Amino acid sequence: MRPSLLDPLFASPSSLPGIGPKNAQLLDRLLGGAEHPARVLDVLMHLPYDGVDRRNRPTIAQAPIGAVSTIKVRVAEHRPPRAKGPYRVLTEDGTGDLTLIFFRANSGWVEKALPVGATRWVSGLVEIFDYYKQMVHPDRILDEEGLKTLPPVEPVYGLTEGLFPRVMAKAAAGALARLPVLPEWLDENFVRANGWASFGEALARVHEPQAPDDLKPESNFFARLAYDELLSHQLALRLVRRKMQVLSGRPQPGDGALRAKILAALPFALTGDQTQALAEISADQGSDKRMLRLLQGDVGSGKTVVALLAMAQAIEAGRQAALMAPTEILARQHFDTIKPLAEAAGLTVALATGRDKATERRATLAALASGALNIVVGTHALVQDDFVYHDLGLAVIDEQHRFGVQQRLALGEKGVGVDVLAMTATPIPRTLALAYFGDMDFSALREKPPGRQPITTRTVNAERIDEVVAGLGRALKDGARVYWVCPLVAESEESDLAAAEARAEDLRKFFGDKVGLVHGQMKGRDKDAAMEAFAAGETKILVATTVIEVGVNVPEATIMVIEHAERFGLAQLHQLRGRVGRGDKKSSCILLYAGPVGETAKARLEILRQTEDGFRIAEEDLRLRGEGEILGLRQSGAPGFKIARLDIHADLLRFARDDAEKFLADDPDLRGERGQKLRLLLYLFERDTALKLLRAG
Structure with a gap:
């Protein structure tokens, strides 16, 4: 039970003095959420992000231009507007004159607030117009009594439409009074x-x-x-x-037989990092404590193979394994990587997504429940009620920051003592990893698998787009395949889609039906068809929105063009670049930018040119943008920090x-x-x- 001492903080803001139903509704819009409406506690934790310094009390002559001052003046004269001009009030002190300007003002209100001959304190921004000092719409007009209540620094809060700063300040003061x-x-x-x-x-x-x-x-x-x-x-x-x-785990040591078969079927040797991560995961699985480990791997570092070998250990111990991915494209890709290797070891694997036919789904569910199915790969369908596992031993969750803690735990609760291995292709700075995933142990894959070529990264001004298109024409003759990514133009999928469609149309003038298109609003089936046509080489240029950011694997693709690269975050640019350089051919990434570019965007593009180390890029991204963007928390609804x-x-x-x-x-x-x-x-x-x-x- 919550201690009764805190009860006043969990009341509605409408209980605060001076906050009526309308303002309470606005506070709810600003601070409430799906879980609960706004409470006094939310008002308390909504801290100001800036402040207006009202401590400067100069004379008119001393008042600095372009700064906020609080000045004692005598009201000398009112000049009501002629035609559509502003209402002017002339004020003075012993050192000079200050004109107060009011646009579309209520003349009755102005006369009442500033009676001729009265002394008032006015606070606001002092400016020069026609050689005279003026203050447009003073923030405060006070008599001596009112001055006593003027805060030295006035807090500035984030607001919502219709909610006025003074109402927010009043709510905060009321909430503070409630704090026990x-x-x-x-x-x-x-x-x-x-x-x-x-x-x-x-x-x-x-x-x-x-x-x-x-x-x-x-x-x-x-x-x-x-x-x-x-x-x-x-x-x-x-x-x-x-x-x-x-809720202890169950030891799953395994005898190594299935893992040996998978290793024998691999066309390459494991990297040192993969070997180290597997040793850590295997030790966790063999202990009587539940595993909760985060496997971080830069793009193309071989996380799926590590996950498959961990699944094989669970199956050696007589259990089952499941891999959950946030999108169908990603789930299908993991399935395509895992299936041939698993089958080489005699394992059964099925794919389960929201698009399965009823008969396929029934067969998968029956095989899972009977234990005939060793591995299931799918989307969040895997945590639905009708997915009953015979004996789930290992849950692998990919791009786990896209799932909330509840979903992360839900797959782990589909069995008794299930080990959980989470994976992410977004290298997370250690600070953030400790903060958000401090409940996990960490393994990191920093090395690229052998044979991977470095990616040449160039920045090109968008004015030279014709040269880029001509270069693509030459590359296509040599058998290249190209991604062309269009940005989110604004906060809407429509403009994102329009940009991609227009670019695809434009490129078709040069390359005809060699140009494919994939975007987030396509049906899953059409999206997969577009990806498959590109992977099979039926299309040579794939114009895409950021739907291809994570997990798409076409080793033949060697050129990545990112349009308006200045609009993307560093981590996202790095993810997109990681779609090429996955085979043994030399790859390049062209960052098209529209100038002039701001300092932060310039720094981003420069870092990308300098390094392919995702962990260094993530540290820089944290410095440039803050933690929410890196982890995708702004979009995923995962719990960020308020303060x-x-x-x-x-x-x-x-x-x-x-x-x-x-x-x-x-x-x-x-x-x-x-x-x-x-x-x-x-x-x-x-x-x-x-x-x-x-x-x-």
């Missing part, structure tokens, strides 16, 4: 050493900043709150992991990880005095799923 006095859950020496305030004081100082620096993510106040969030996350990850391991910024608070993450580990070693069920306080922290940052597991276990 909370006990200190951090080690007091640690708090003192960092010069931190308490959680409540830090929250109040960010919502009511005294100086602009209070609002910087690097400030002590932000750092305190970020640490609390990171600690809650690390505690929750560890509690979930321990629960999974307590912590991993590009800034990485050091705090390491401390939080150690703190959580040490603490749970001493008090694994959070029963002690500090454990009870930490339970409050888990509720505040909504990591209470971990507490439910404690109760269940």
Whole structure:
């Protein structure tokens, strides 16, 4: 049960003073979600991202141009508008004049706010027009009493249409008043050493900043709150992991016979990284604890083969294995890679997607339930209720950041003590891996399989597109195959699609029916047909949207053209480039950009030219863009952080990880005095799923 101390924070924002039904609805639109409507807690955790400094109190003569000033003036004269001009109010002090400008103003309101002869404080941006100082629409017009309530720094919040800044500020002030006095859950020496305030004081100082620096993510106040969030996350990850391991696994040592047959059927030797990863995975499978491991592999590093060998070990132990991928294209591709190797070892494999005919599906389900089927590869269909496994031993989840934690665990719950191997082709910087997947062990594949050629990467101005097309013509005569990727023009699939269709049409003028097209709005069957025509060489140029970003494998493709490369993130560009260079022929990637290019985009393109190391690229991407974009969290709905910024608070993450580990070693069920306080922290940052597991276990 949630401690009653926190109940006021879980009430609706409509319970806050001055927040009526309409504004409560707007706050809900801004801060609510599918799981629950907005609550007072959400208002508290919605921190300002900037602030307006109202501390500068100069005379008119001293007021700096282009900056916000709060100035004491006497109202000298009103000049109502002529025709469609603005309403002007002339004000003065002993040092000069300041004209206040109001467009489309209510003259009655202006006269009431600024009576002639009265003294007022006006706060806003001071500008020069026709050699005179002016302030257009002052942010604040106050008398002496009102001045006492003016915050030194006014917080600026993210808003939604119809929600005014003052309403948000009022809601935040009301939410702060509801915050109970909370006990200190951090080690007091640690708090003192960092010069931190308490959680409540830090929250109040960010919502009511005294100086602009209070609002910087690097400030002590932000750092305190970020640490609390990171600690809650690390505690929750560890509690979930321990629960999974307590539901102990079943040792699956295997005798190596099937693995030996698969290795014999491979046309190449494993890389050192693959061998190392397999040793780590095999040791996990052989132990009596459930495996929960993340296999990171750069594009084309051979993750599928590692996964197949791990599946073979589970099958040697008399169990079954399943591989779940986020898209049909990816599932089909894994199936195509796995099937011949598995069959060489005498294993049965089936593909299960949402498009299966009823008879195929029934046959797959029957074979799974009877144990006749060793391996099933598919999309999230694999976690549906009618998929009953005879004895699932290993669940492999590909591109696992595209699935939420629930889906990730759901496949693992399709059997008793199922080992879980998650895979990603997005190299994740260690900081992010610890933050998001700290409940997992890690293995990384950095080496490319033997025979892979390096990819030459060039940046070309889009004005030279005719030269690029002419170059493609020459390459096609030599048997090349080409991907041409069109970007998302705006936040809509339609414009993405229109760009790809227009480019395909344009290229067909030169290359006729050698040009194919694939995009996200095509039916699965048509998409597969377009991919298959390209893989078979029936089409030589495949124009695509980013639907081909992950997992498409056509070793004959040696040229990748990325149009408007400046619009893509680094990790995405790296993923796309990884679609070529998969065979033994020399490959190239052409980044077409439309100038002038901003500094960040320029840095991205330059890094891509310099290196093919996905892990270095991921570190740079984190520095340039922030964690959500790299992991695809913006799209996937996986839980990001509200306060912590991993590009800034990485050091705090390491401390939080150690703190959580040490603490749970001493008090694994959070029963002690500090454990009870930490339970409050888990509720505040909504990591209470971990507490439910404690109760269940």
